[in-house]
Amino acid sequence: MSETTSQSAVATSPEAEIVAALGQRLIVLVGMMGAGKSTIGRRLAARLRLPFMDADSEIEAAAGMTIPEIFELHGEPHFRDGEARVIARLLDSGPAVLATGGGSFMRDETRRRIGDKAVSLWLKADSDIIMRRVKRRADRPLLQTEDPAATINRLLAEREPVYGNADLTIASRDVPHDKIVDESIAALHALLCGGEAQDKPASAAQ
Ligand code: S3P
Numbered sequence: 001m002s003e004t005t006s007q008s009a010v011a012t013s014p015e016a017e018i019v020a021a022l023g024q025r026l027i028v029l030v031g032m033m034g035a036g037k038s039t040i041g042r043r044l045a046a047r048l049r050l051p052f053m054d055a056d057s058e059i060e061a062a063a064g065m066t067i068p069e070i071f072e073l074h075g076e077p078h079f080r081d082g083e084a085r086v087i088a089r090l091l092d093s094g095p096a097v098l099a100t101g102g103g104s105f106m107r108d109e110t111r112r113r114i115g116d117k118a119v120s121l122w123l124k125a126d127s128d129i130i131m132r133r134v135k136r137r138a139d140r141p142l143l144q145t146e147d148p149a150a151t152i153n154r155l156l157a158e159r160e161p162v163y164g165n166a167d168l169t170i171a172s173r174d175v176p177h178d179k180i181v182d183e184s185i186a187a188l189h190a191l192l193c194g195g196e197a198q199d200k201p202a203s204a205a206q
Helices: 003-007 012-022 037-048 055-063 069-076 076-088 109-119 129-134 148-163 177-193
Strands: 026-030 052-054 097-100 118-124 168-171
Touching: 003 118, 003 177, 012 037, 012 055, 012 177, 026 109, 037 052, 037 097, 037 109, 037 168, 037 177, 055 076, 055 097, 069 076, 076 109, 076 168, 109 118, 168 177
Parallel strands: 026 097, 026 118, 052 097, 118 168
Antiparallel strands: none
8 A cells, every 4th residue: 555545635524524523412303393304304314324213203103103192092291201201212322313293392301301412403494384384284183273373373482482492493495305404414514513524634634
């Protein structure tokens, strides 16, 4: 091997630098129903080559029933306790990307755990986008009200100040998913690695 090999540039990427900086921490996506946490989370995980986990699916698997069934049979407080327990468990299995249910970040204990074990990213969507996206499906028990749009506005008013405690905020809007993923990668890189990622010379990468 020639001497020049050790002096040549080491190719790094923003993605690799983010994963290195994360260590055992997770990236946790928070925000309202319909903000795209699962869709963007899955793509973000693929880009970072990290496992993807969806808290709602994990809750359903742990309970052996769907979220509407949990609400109907046991009520929201029971769902929230289970949700907090499942998220606490998932936060011990980093590094990974975790999409959380829209109400989970409202619990102090869960927010604190996320702060300890993860970098949080709020996918911020406005009420029109949320309404358009959630009306395609009837699987959100909180929206089975006479006026779902009013319910969304009430939840947004209660929750946005709390979602604002996330480490990062990315606007979720009707643009290609890859654009939101690119913006998320850039924001994560700026937060965790403090700047632009480039091919660095080996000496600078130490
Ligand atoms: C909820 C959001 C849902 C699910 C449950 C309650 C909420 O998850 O956890 O229906 O309180 O906003 P998504 O945000 O993934 O839709």
